[in-house]
Amino acid sequence: MIPIYPLAMPELAEVEFFRKQWNCGLGQKIGAVRLHPHARLFRGTNAADLEKALAGRKLLRSEARGKQMLFEFSAGGWLGVHLGMTGHLRQERPDFAPGRHDHLALLQKTQTLVFSDARQFGRVRFHHGPSAPDWWTRFPAPLTSSTFTLAVLETFLRRHGGLPIKAALLLQDGFPGVGNWMADEMLWRAGINPHTPSGNVQGLVLRRLWRIIRWVCRHALRVIGKDFSDPPAGWLMNEKWKRHGVCPIHKTRLQKETLRGRTTAWCILCQGTQKANPS
DNA sequence: TACAATGTTTTAAG
Protein backbone atom coordinates (compact mmCIF):
# COMPACT_ATOMS: atom_id res chain seq x y z
CA MET A 1 0.00 0.00 0.00
CA ILE A 2 1.28 3.44 -0.88
CA PRO A 3 0.43 6.01 1.76
CA ILE A 4 -0.84 9.39 0.69
CA TYR A 5 1.01 12.37 2.11
CA PRO A 6 -1.04 15.50 2.62
CA LEU A 7 0.10 18.66 0.89
CA ALA A 8 -0.22 20.97 3.82
CA MET A 9 2.10 23.53 5.20
CA PRO A 10 3.16 22.75 8.68
CA GLU A 11 2.04 24.46 11.87
CA LEU A 12 1.89 22.99 15.37
CA ALA A 13 -0.37 20.02 14.70
CA GLU A 14 0.91 19.26 11.22
CA VAL A 15 4.47 19.15 12.55
CA GLU A 16 3.38 16.66 15.20
CA PHE A 17 1.76 14.54 12.53
CA PHE A 18 4.88 14.54 10.35
CA ARG A 19 7.13 13.73 13.31
CA LYS A 20 5.26 10.48 13.77
CA GLN A 21 5.85 9.49 10.16
CA TRP A 22 9.35 8.43 11.22
CA ASN A 23 8.15 6.35 14.19
CA CYS A 24 8.38 3.23 12.04
CA GLY A 25 12.16 3.58 12.25
CA LEU A 26 12.45 3.80 16.04
CA GLY A 27 14.91 1.34 17.53
CA GLN A 28 16.45 0.60 14.14
CA LYS A 29 19.90 1.34 12.83
CA ILE A 30 20.62 3.74 9.98
CA GLY A 31 22.38 1.73 7.30
CA ALA A 32 23.33 4.60 5.04
CA VAL A 33 22.55 8.27 4.61
CA ARG A 34 21.74 9.90 1.30
CA LEU A 35 21.75 13.67 1.14
CA HIS A 36 22.32 16.60 -1.17
CA PRO A 37 25.35 18.12 0.57
CA HIS A 38 25.03 21.60 -0.92
CA ALA A 39 21.32 21.99 -0.37
CA ARG A 40 20.35 25.26 1.27
CA LEU A 41 18.49 23.15 3.79
CA PHE A 42 21.79 22.34 5.53
CA ARG A 43 22.84 25.96 6.00
CA GLY A 44 24.78 26.35 9.23
CA THR A 45 25.62 22.63 9.54
CA ASN A 46 28.25 20.44 7.97
CA ALA A 47 26.30 18.00 5.82
CA ALA A 48 29.28 15.73 5.25
CA ASP A 49 29.80 15.36 9.01
CA LEU A 50 26.12 14.63 9.45
CA GLU A 51 26.28 11.91 6.84
CA LYS A 52 29.30 10.28 8.45
CA ALA A 53 27.99 10.63 12.00
CA LEU A 54 24.53 9.14 11.49
CA ALA A 55 25.49 6.03 9.55
CA GLY A 56 25.40 2.97 11.84
CA ARG A 57 23.50 4.73 14.65
CA LYS A 58 20.13 3.80 16.01
CA LEU A 59 17.12 6.12 16.02
CA LEU A 60 16.04 6.29 19.67
CA ARG A 61 13.25 8.84 20.07
CA SER A 62 11.81 12.10 18.82
CA GLU A 63 9.91 15.12 20.05
CA ALA A 64 8.24 18.19 18.56
CA ARG A 65 8.24 21.63 20.15
CA GLY A 66 6.26 24.18 18.23
CA LYS A 67 7.39 23.85 14.63
CA GLN A 68 10.74 22.33 15.60
CA MET A 69 11.52 18.63 15.79
CA LEU A 70 14.43 16.82 17.38
CA PHE A 71 15.41 13.21 16.62
CA GLU A 72 17.80 11.50 19.03
CA PHE A 73 20.23 8.83 17.85
CA SER A 74 22.52 6.52 19.77
CA ALA A 75 25.99 7.71 20.83
CA GLY A 76 24.89 11.31 21.21
CA GLY A 77 23.53 12.20 17.78
CA TRP A 78 20.82 14.86 17.55
CA LEU A 79 19.05 15.78 14.33
CA GLY A 80 17.01 18.99 14.32
CA VAL A 81 14.36 19.39 11.64
CA HIS A 82 12.24 22.37 10.64
CA LEU A 83 9.78 21.94 7.78
CA GLY A 84 9.55 25.55 6.60
CA MET A 85 6.62 26.11 4.23
CA THR A 86 6.79 23.03 2.03
CA GLY A 87 8.67 20.39 3.98
CA HIS A 88 7.39 16.99 5.03
CA LEU A 89 8.62 13.72 6.51
CA ARG A 90 7.58 10.33 5.18
CA GLN A 91 8.65 6.73 4.92
CA GLU A 92 9.55 4.95 1.72
CA ARG A 93 10.71 1.50 0.70
CA PRO A 94 14.20 0.37 1.82
CA ASP A 95 15.52 0.62 -1.76
CA PHE A 96 14.23 4.18 -2.16
CA ALA A 97 16.08 6.39 -4.63
CA PRO A 98 15.86 10.07 -3.59
CA GLY A 99 14.26 12.49 -6.05
CA ARG A 100 15.05 16.14 -6.68
CA HIS A 101 13.49 17.46 -3.48
CA ASP A 102 14.32 14.52 -1.22
CA HIS A 103 17.24 16.23 0.46
CA LEU A 104 17.79 13.74 3.27
CA ALA A 105 17.15 10.00 3.29
CA LEU A 106 18.03 7.64 6.17
CA LEU A 107 18.15 4.08 4.87
CA GLN A 108 17.03 1.37 7.27
CA LYS A 109 16.48 -2.34 6.89
CA THR A 110 12.71 -2.23 6.50
CA GLN A 111 12.14 1.34 5.26
CA THR A 112 13.76 4.64 4.36
CA LEU A 113 13.06 7.81 6.34
CA VAL A 114 12.79 10.79 3.99
CA PHE A 115 12.77 14.57 4.39
CA SER A 116 11.54 16.47 1.34
CA ASP A 117 11.29 20.21 0.91
CA ALA A 118 10.79 21.87 -2.48
CA ARG A 119 11.31 25.48 -1.43
CA GLN A 120 13.92 24.71 1.21
CA PHE A 121 12.70 27.26 3.71
CA GLY A 122 13.04 24.37 6.11
CA ARG A 123 16.23 23.44 7.88
CA VAL A 124 18.23 20.45 9.09
CA ARG A 125 20.88 20.70 11.76
CA PHE A 126 23.07 18.17 13.50
CA HIS A 127 24.48 18.21 17.01
CA HIS A 128 26.93 15.79 18.52
CA GLY A 129 27.06 15.52 22.33
CA PRO A 130 25.69 13.95 25.50
CA SER A 131 22.68 16.26 25.71
CA ALA A 132 20.30 18.08 23.39
CA PRO A 133 21.60 21.23 21.68
CA ASP A 134 21.16 24.68 23.21
CA TRP A 135 18.71 25.93 20.61
CA TRP A 136 16.42 23.10 21.64
CA THR A 137 16.59 23.40 25.42
CA ARG A 138 16.08 27.15 25.24
CA PHE A 139 12.86 26.75 23.27
CA PRO A 140 9.79 28.29 25.00
CA ALA A 141 7.36 26.03 26.87
CA PRO A 142 4.34 24.66 24.97
CA LEU A 143 1.21 26.84 24.94
CA THR A 144 -0.72 23.86 26.32
CA SER A 145 1.53 23.62 29.41
CA SER A 146 0.82 25.25 32.76
CA THR A 147 3.84 27.48 32.18
CA PHE A 148 1.90 29.52 29.63
CA THR A 149 -0.07 31.63 32.08
CA LEU A 150 -2.25 34.66 31.54
CA ALA A 151 0.55 36.77 33.00
CA VAL A 152 3.06 35.35 30.51
CA LEU A 153 0.71 36.25 27.67
CA GLU A 154 0.16 39.75 28.99
CA THR A 155 3.88 40.43 29.41
CA PHE A 156 4.65 39.25 25.89
CA LEU A 157 1.88 41.28 24.26
CA ARG A 158 2.96 44.36 26.19
CA ARG A 159 6.53 43.99 25.04
CA HIS A 160 5.29 43.87 21.46
CA GLY A 161 2.51 46.37 22.07
CA GLY A 162 3.08 48.18 18.80
CA LEU A 163 2.59 45.12 16.62
CA PRO A 164 -0.83 44.20 15.24
CA ILE A 165 -2.06 41.26 17.31
CA LYS A 166 -2.05 39.04 14.21
CA ALA A 167 1.67 39.67 13.68
CA ALA A 168 2.43 39.12 17.37
CA LEU A 169 0.74 35.71 17.38
CA LEU A 170 3.14 34.58 14.66
CA LEU A 171 6.24 35.28 16.79
CA GLN A 172 7.63 31.88 17.71
CA ASP A 173 9.33 33.21 20.85
CA GLY A 174 5.93 33.85 22.34
CA PHE A 175 3.65 31.42 20.54
CA PRO A 176 5.63 28.34 19.51
CA GLY A 177 3.84 26.43 16.79
CA VAL A 178 1.27 29.08 15.89
CA GLY A 179 1.14 29.79 12.17
CA ASN A 180 -1.07 31.69 9.81
CA TRP A 181 -4.21 29.58 10.02
CA MET A 182 -4.01 29.10 13.78
CA ALA A 183 -3.55 32.82 14.41
CA ASP A 184 -6.61 33.72 12.33
CA GLU A 185 -8.61 30.95 13.98
CA MET A 186 -7.73 32.24 17.45
CA LEU A 187 -8.55 35.88 16.67
CA TRP A 188 -11.86 34.96 15.07
CA ARG A 189 -12.89 32.89 18.10
CA ALA A 190 -11.79 35.65 20.46
CA GLY A 191 -13.63 38.32 18.46
CA ILE A 192 -10.48 40.41 18.09
CA ASN A 193 -9.70 42.38 14.92
CA PRO A 194 -6.30 41.31 13.54
CA HIS A 195 -5.10 44.93 13.26
CA THR A 196 -5.64 45.66 16.96
CA PRO A 197 -2.34 46.76 18.54
CA SER A 198 -1.19 44.00 20.89
CA GLY A 199 -0.89 46.50 23.72
CA ASN A 200 -4.61 47.23 23.46
CA VAL A 201 -5.61 43.63 24.15
CA GLN A 202 -6.43 43.82 27.85
CA GLY A 203 -8.80 42.76 30.58
CA LEU A 204 -11.57 40.32 29.73
CA VAL A 205 -10.61 40.20 26.06
CA LEU A 206 -7.05 39.27 26.98
CA ARG A 207 -8.30 36.53 29.28
CA ARG A 208 -10.56 35.18 26.55
CA LEU A 209 -7.69 35.16 24.05
CA TRP A 210 -5.56 33.25 26.54
CA ARG A 211 -8.21 30.57 26.94
CA ILE A 212 -8.74 30.32 23.20
CA ILE A 213 -5.04 30.03 22.37
CA ARG A 214 -4.84 26.98 24.59
CA TRP A 215 -8.10 25.55 23.29
CA VAL A 216 -7.12 25.85 19.62
CA CYS A 217 -3.70 24.28 20.25
CA ARG A 218 -5.19 21.34 22.15
CA HIS A 219 -7.87 20.66 19.58
CA ALA A 220 -5.62 21.06 16.57
CA LEU A 221 -3.25 18.49 18.06
CA ARG A 222 -6.13 16.15 18.81
CA VAL A 223 -7.60 16.23 15.31
CA ILE A 224 -4.91 17.15 12.79
CA GLY A 225 -1.95 15.99 14.83
CA LYS A 226 -3.46 12.54 15.19
CA ASP A 227 -4.15 11.51 11.60
CA PHE A 228 -4.30 14.72 9.56
CA SER A 229 -8.09 14.82 9.66
CA ASP A 230 -9.82 18.01 8.58
CA PRO A 231 -10.73 20.29 11.45
CA PRO A 232 -14.37 19.96 12.55
CA ALA A 233 -17.11 21.88 10.77
CA GLY A 234 -17.42 25.34 12.22
CA TRP A 235 -13.69 26.08 12.22
CA LEU A 236 -12.59 29.21 10.37
CA MET A 237 -9.69 27.23 8.93
CA ASN A 238 -12.09 25.35 6.66
CA GLU A 239 -13.12 28.64 5.03
CA LYS A 240 -9.98 30.73 5.05
CA TRP A 241 -8.36 29.34 1.90
CA LYS A 242 -11.52 29.26 -0.16
CA ARG A 243 -11.85 31.98 -2.72
CA HIS A 244 -15.27 32.85 -1.33
CA GLY A 245 -14.88 31.78 2.27
CA VAL A 246 -17.62 32.76 4.72
CA CYS A 247 -17.83 33.20 8.47
CA PRO A 248 -18.95 29.85 9.96
CA ILE A 249 -21.41 31.72 12.19
CA HIS A 250 -22.82 34.54 10.03
CA LYS A 251 -22.31 32.97 6.59
CA THR A 252 -21.12 36.34 5.34
CA ARG A 253 -18.04 36.76 3.17
CA LEU A 254 -14.77 36.94 5.04
CA GLN A 255 -12.65 40.07 4.85
CA LYS A 256 -9.23 39.37 3.35
CA GLU A 257 -6.10 41.45 3.45
CA THR A 258 -2.35 41.05 3.46
CA LEU A 259 -1.17 42.07 6.90
CA ARG A 260 2.61 42.29 7.37
CA GLY A 261 3.04 40.17 4.29
CA ARG A 262 0.72 37.38 5.47
CA THR A 263 -2.74 36.54 4.15
CA THR A 264 -5.27 37.40 6.83
CA ALA A 265 -8.99 36.61 6.95
CA TRP A 266 -11.58 37.81 9.43
CA CYS A 267 -15.30 38.35 9.88
CA ILE A 268 -16.39 41.99 10.12
CA LEU A 269 -19.43 41.01 12.18
CA CYS A 270 -17.41 39.00 14.70
CA GLN A 271 -14.25 41.10 14.68
CA GLY A 272 -15.09 44.56 13.36
CA THR A 273 -14.24 46.48 10.23
CA GLN A 274 -10.86 47.89 11.19
CA LYS A 275 -8.28 47.86 8.39
CA ALA A 276 -4.69 48.93 7.96
CA ASN A 277 -3.80 52.64 8.03
CA PRO A 278 -7.08 54.16 9.13
CA SER A 279 -6.93 57.90 8.50
C1' DT B 1 2.56 35.63 -17.46
C1' DA B 2 2.52 37.37 -13.11
C1' DC B 3 1.46 36.59 -8.61
C1' DA B 4 0.59 34.28 -4.34
C1' DA B 5 1.67 30.43 -1.02
C1' DT B 6 -0.19 27.75 6.37
C1' DG B 7 7.76 30.43 7.44
C1' DT B 8 11.99 32.16 9.08
C1' DT B 9 16.08 35.18 8.69
C1' DT B 10 18.49 39.23 7.59
C1' DT B 11 18.94 43.97 7.14
C1' DA B 12 17.86 48.54 8.05
C1' DA B 13 15.67 52.04 10.59
C1' DG B 14 13.62 54.20 14.55
Added chain:
DNA sequence: CCTTAAAACATTGT
Protein backbone atom coordinates in the same frame (compact mmCIF):
# COMPACT_ATOMS: atom_id res chain seq x y z
C1' DC C 1 20.43 46.78 23.25
C1' DC C 2 15.32 46.78 21.89
C1' DT C 3 11.36 46.78 18.63
C1' DT C 4 9.41 47.11 14.08
C1' DA C 5 9.10 46.91 8.76
C1' DA C 6 10.26 45.03 4.62
C1' DA C 7 12.92 42.32 1.60
C1' DA C 8 15.01 37.91 0.68
C1' DC C 9 15.09 33.08 0.31
C1' DA C 10 13.30 28.85 -4.00
C1' DT C 11 9.70 26.42 -6.07
C1' DT C 12 5.13 25.26 -7.55
C1' DG C 13 0.50 26.06 -8.80
C1' DT C 14 -3.16 29.08 -10.42
